[in-house]
Amino acid sequence: MITEELIREHNLSEEEYKRILGILGREPNLVELGIFSAMWSEHCSYKSSRVHLRKFPTTGPRVIQGPGENAGIVDIGDGLAVAFKMESHNHPSFIEPYQGAATGVGGILRDIFTMGARPMASLNSLRFGRLDAPRMKHLVDGVVRGIAGYGNCIGIPTLGGETTFHSGYDGNILVNVMNLGIVPADRIFLGRAEGAGNPVVYVGSKTGRDGIHGATMASEEFAADEANQKRPTVQVGDPFTEKLLMEACLELFQTDAVVGIQDMGAAGLTSSSFEMAGRAGSGVEIDLSKVPVRETGMTPYEIMLSESQERMLLVSRRDRLEEVLAIFRKWELDAVEIGRVTDSGRVVLFFEGRIVADLPAAPLADEAPVYDRPRAAAQAAPRYRWPDEPEPESYAAALRTVLASPNVAEKSWIWTQYDHMVQTNTVERPGGDAAVIRVKGTKKAIAMKSDVNPFFCMFDPYRGGAIAVAEAARSVACTGARPLAITDCLNFGNPEKPEVMAQFEAAVRGITDACRALGTPVVSGNVSFYNETDGRAIPPTPTVGMVGLMEDVASHVRMPFRREGDVVAVLGVTRDELGASEFLRAVRGRDEGPCPDVDLDHEKRLVDLLVTLAEKGVLSSAHDVSDGGLAVALAECAMREGRGAEIALSDGLRRSALLFGESTGRAVVSFAPELEPELREAAKARSIPLAVVGRVGGDRLRISVHGEMLVDEPVAELAHLWRTAFAHAIEAADVL
Amino acid sequence: MKFGIVVFPGSNCDADCHHVATDLLGCQADYIWHHERDLKGADAILLPGGFAYGDYLRAGALARFSPVMESVAAFAKAGGPVLGICNGFQVLLEAGLLPGAMQINRGLRYVCRDVWMRVENPETAFTSLYEEDEIVKMPVGHMEGNYTATPEVLAQLERDGRVVFRYCDAQGRVTDESNPNGATANIAGIRNREGNVVGLMPHPDRCSERLLGNDMGIRMFESVVSALATR
Numbered sequence: 001m002i003t004e005e006l007i008r009e010h011n012l013s014e015e016e017y018k019r020i021l022g023i024l025g026r027e028p029n030l031v032e033l034g035i036f037s038a039m040w041s042e043h044c045s046y047k048s049s050r051v052h053l054r055k056f057p058t059t060g061p062r063v064i065q066g067p068g069e070n071a072g073i074v075d076i077g078d079g080l081a082v083a084f085k086m087e088s089h090n091h092p093s094f095i096e097p098y099q100g101a102a103t104g105v106g107g108i109l110r111d112i113f114t115m116g117a118r119p120m121a122s123l124n125s126l127r128f129g130r131l132d133a134p135r136m137k138h139l140v141d142g143v144v145r146g147i148a149g150y151g152n153c154i155g156i157p158t159l160g161g162e163t164t165f166h167s168g169y170d171g172n173i174l175v176n177v178m179n180l181g182i183v184p185a186d187r188i189f190l191g192r193a194e195g196a197g198n199p200v201v202y203v204g205s206k207t208g209r210d211g212i213h214g215a216t217m218a219s220e221e222f223a224a225d226e227a228n229q230k231r232p233t234v235q236v237g238d239p240f241t242e243k244l245l246m247e248a249c250l251e252l253f254q255t256d257a258v259v260g261i262q263d264m265g266a267a268g269l270t271s272s273s274f275e276m277a278g279r280a281g282s283g284v285e286i287d288l289s290k291v292p293v294r295e296t297g298m299t300p301y302e303i304m305l306s307e308s309q310e311r312m313l314l315v316s317r318r319d320r321l322e323e324v325l326a327i328f329r330k331w332e333l334d335a336v337e338i339g340r341v342t343d344s345g346r347v348v349l350f351f352e353g354r355i356v357a358d359l360p361a362a363p364l365a366d367e368a369p370v371y372d373r374p375r376a377a378a379q380a381a382p383r384y385r386w387p388d389e390p391e392p393e394s395y396a397a398a399l400r401t402v403l404a405s406p407n408v409a410e411k412s413w414i415w416t417q418y419d420h421m422v423q424t425n426t427v428e429r430p431g432g433d434a435a436v437i438r439v440k441g442t443k444k445a446i447a448m449k450s451d452v453n454p455f456f457c458m459f460d461p462y463r464g465g466a467i468a469v470a471e472a473a474r475s476v477a478c479t480g481a482r483p484l485a486i487t488d489c490l491n492f493g494n495p496e497k498p499e500v501m502a503q504f505e506a507a508v509r510g511i512t513d514a515c516r517a518l519g520t521p522v523v524s525g526n527v528s529f530y531n532e533t534d535g536r537a538i539p540p541t542p543t544v545g546m547v548g549l550m551e552d553v554a555s556h557v558r559m560p561f562r563r564e565g566d567v568v569a570v571l572g573v574t575r576d577e578l579g580a581s582e583f584l585r586a587v588r589g590r591d592e593g594p595c596p597d598v599d600l601d602h603e604k605r606l607v608d609l610l611v612t613l614a615e616k617g618v619l620s621s622a623h624d625v626s627d628g629g630l631a632v633a634l635a636e637c638a639m640r641e642g643r644g645a646e647i648a649l650s651d652g653l654r655r656s657a658l659l660f661g662e663s664t665g666r667a668v669v670s671f672a673p674e675l676e677p678e679l680r681e682a683a684k685a686r687s688i689p690l691a692v693v694g695r696v697g698g699d700r701l702r703i704s705v706h707g708e709m710l711v712d713e714p715v716a717e718l719a720h721l722w723r724t725a726f727a728h729a730i731e732a733a734d735v736l
Numbered sequence: 737m738k739f740g741i742v743v744f745p746g747s748n749c750d751a752d753c754h755h756v757a758t759d760l761l762g763c764q765a766d767y768i769w770h771h772e773r774d775l776k777g778a779d780a781i782l783l784p785g786g787f788a789y790g791d792y793l794r795a796g797a798l799a800r801f802s803p804v805m806e807s808v809a810a811f812a813k814a815g816g817p818v819l820g821i822c823n824g825f826q827v828l829l830e831a832g833l834l835p836g837a838m839q840i841n842r843g844l845r846y847v848c849r850d851v852w853m854r855v856e857n858p859e860t861a862f863t864s865l866y867e868e869d870e871i872v873k874m875p876v877g878h879m880e881g882n883y884t885a886t887p888e889v890l891a892q893l894e895r896d897g898r899v900v901f902r903y904c905d906a907q908g909r910v911t912d913e914s915n916p917n918g919a920t921a922n923i924a925g926i927r928n929r930e931g932n933v934v935g936l937m938p939h940p941d942r943c944s945e946r947l948l949g950n951d952m953g954i955r956m957f958e959s960v961v962s963a964l965a966t967r
Contacts, residue, residue: 148846152879153791243790419846419848422749
């Protein structure tokens with residue numbers, strides 16, 4: 001009955017099928033095979049990544065919930081906690097950008113409110129190919145509209161994120177979405193099916209034939225043109241239903257009627273039922289005939305593997321079922337008792353009076369195969385040619401080119417399409433170093449930042465991973481918030497290829513070392529493999545989502561220069577590092593390394609310095625130095641509010657590296673002149689080099705080195721270029 | 737003083753309005769669910785932003801059939817102050833409490849950003865604390881804010897001074913570049929003949945505290961509070 005072809009179609013290896021036979025002691029039926037296929041897909045089982053992810057530090061004094069649940073939870077005091085997670089929706093977004101991105105947002109929101117938290121803010125981390133690559137403008141437009149369409153309708157602000165463009169993503173775009181919610185620390189809900197006899201309730205949208213095998217699809221590579229054929233595996237989102245589901249669930253959590261709850265995300269009813277039973281060590285019996293379906297004739301196989309959106313599975317207290325159902329009736333949502341919790345340790349599925357599947361819960365959820373896949377040895381770095389090239393003729397022209405490149409140009413074309421103000425907590429709007437929201441009812445604020453520089457990771461995934469954490473922490477600290485913990489979304493190629501697995505292992509090691517150094521544990525995350533088309537993998541892209549806490553929102557610091565006459569200083573050291581910089585790509589057309597160095601101990605001390613200075617209220621502005629280097633960082637501080645600066649540098653470095661190199665561990669700050677001794681003292685106490693480089697003032701950005709004026713440009717002109725370049729690039733498209 | 741905040745299933749800014757009314761102004765505020773008819777003794781009604789019933793058909797199109805809107809219409813007819821913000825404005829148009837209709841923004845995209853508006857006529861229940869010709873900054877966030885009406889209605893609105901806010905630049909010039917959505921005659925907000933019903937696309941609820949970078953919107957709420965206090 002189960003043929004080799006069926007096994008192959010279910011993306012299971014021969015070994016894995018043997019393992020199934022071993023667990024069951026018999027041949028599975030088709031429904032059971034489908035369930036194994038989904039649960040043991042890379043997407044659900046983390047079979048290739050698990051051995052490496054174990055290295056992450058996941059605990060800490062503030063960690064309430066680490067990885068393994070729907071989201072991670074961190075204590076922020078005052079009886080409150082934040083729940084957050086990042087997730088990918090890469091494959092569906094490449095196939096159908098609007099729905100792919102929209103349902104990505106829907107999925108991450110459910111992960112957050114499932115835990116009892118009200119979602120407060122979303123970020124997204126987007127990677128696209130070159131704007132002139134086939135379909136690319138259509139993809140950019142569709143993804144942005146999809147994120148906007150879903151987030152705006154449900155009323156959760158999208159506070160920006162990051163967007164980069166590179167040919168390495170021509171065939172596989174990345175859509176990583178992060179959400180953070182706030183939850184009373186004593187009212188957290190988990191995905192556990194506990195208490196034999198308690199009813200299992202299905203809530204939300206009806207089950208349709210959309211998204212069947214979505215999790216399996218996300219665990220395969222694409223071949224050219226295959227994207228079109230995969231369209232039926234993409235789900236369709238309905239944000240209004242999700243809004244009802246969210247409000248109903250949050251109302252429900254005010255009662256004590258719920259035992260456990262989980263979103264039906266990837267692999268739908270399969271993963272939610274098996275994981276809830278698996279975590280609790282219990283079992284469940286479900287009658288699939290009772291599942292609300294969108295069309296007649298749906299089979300148990302389809303019902304179990306559908307990825308229809310906006311659905312939840314919950315376990316109610318036996319004596320409180322009516323109360324639960326009444327709340328969903330108020331919100332006009334389907335809520336049906338479809339089964340009950342047992343203590344058998346098995347998931348037993350019925351359909352029209354017959355048993356259609358009978359499987360042990362825990363082995364499927366927890367004993368999925370684990371692979372320590374082979375890794376290629378690191379290769380010697382090639383000889384890079386950029387050091388032999390002459391310096392640019394005009395540094396001002398180079399600055400303009402970098403400011404107008406899609407990777408550096410302001411992305412307001414994207415974030416003005418997102419409602420970033422609803423809920424009236426947005427203290428720092430998109431475009432700042434990190435998003436900042438206040439926490440109503442307290443003096444606190446939360447800062448969030450998603451970050452990774454894939455160009456660094458291309459040349460050195462270990463350093464790239466470490467720098468992603470360090471840079472996210474630095475950005476959060478620039479706003480005045482102390483970094484607390486991270487979530488991650490690790491996007492890579494095919495893990496069965498030793499060179500991809502080597503990248504993955506190195507990036508995870510880099511993140512691990514940085515998280516240990518900075519004291520920011522990993523509390524949730526997601527892995528997305530198989531981002532390959534025609535055998536070409538994406539650049540390693542381990543996205544990090546950092547969350548920080550400001551005890552008093554009054555200490556919030558912003559990026560723009562604020563006051564004429566303020567002193568401008570650079571914290572940290574600039575080295576002769578131009579490798580992997582935007583300058584090399586945009587001005588020289590060279591995709592060359594090496595990745596800059598990183599000193600994690602320095603990063604830790606710099607973060608502490610920035611937060612301390614913010615808390616003392618001595619900073620007028622602070623801005624992380626990253627993409628585009630020091631010249632771009634200074635320009636950004638000037639352009640935001642149209643205030644110029646006179647900068648005199650006296651470093652002996654190659655000038656292009658001084659202006660455009662992307663050395664890590666740096667920030668630009670400004671402050672009142674009389675505070676200079678205090679700042680010097682604070683920097684010295686933490687061994688952070690501080691160089692006073694100039695003054696805020698005028699309407700031009702002037703940068704000289706050893707007395708020679710290299711940049712002397714009207715700020716308004718630079719700002720106009722920087723603000724309009726991206727819109728021009730994308731609207732000039734003839735193929736939207 | 738008590739505000740009644742109408743809540744449709746897809747309302748998003750109900751809590752934002754509640755925050756302004758209670759935490760910032762120290763007034764009472766009650767939510768009124770769309771199935772209810774009892775306005776709970778509210779002195780002023782707020783129709784908040786959002787996507788009332790998902791708005792897949794047309795913004796606000798279904799909301800006008802809800803039981804609560806019958807009560808709101810009666811309350812408005814009796815002279816009670818009613819403010820529709822964003823989706824609330826769209827609902828007021830669909831319900832016929834204000835004239836005209838909304839089209840999709842001319843850019844065919846959702847737009848969320850600050851805009852400038854000139855106060856054309858402060859003589860309403862919600863704008864008495866602004867000066868005529870004052871230039872105010874407020875954020876917008878909408879997909880359908882492109883106000884339109886028949887030539888007769890537009891002429892009448894202009895003649896009767898019923899245009900309350902008009903999009904302009906920071907200097908107060910009414911220009912096409914300062915119009916975020918293509919609204920006819922840069923109309924951002926209008927009132928009924930009596931001045932007790934006001935609708936506008938921008939969000940005063942999102943700019944009512946310094947912490948959020950702008951408090952130019954708070955006077956809309958203070959206007960009605962002070963008017964009711966002296967009544």
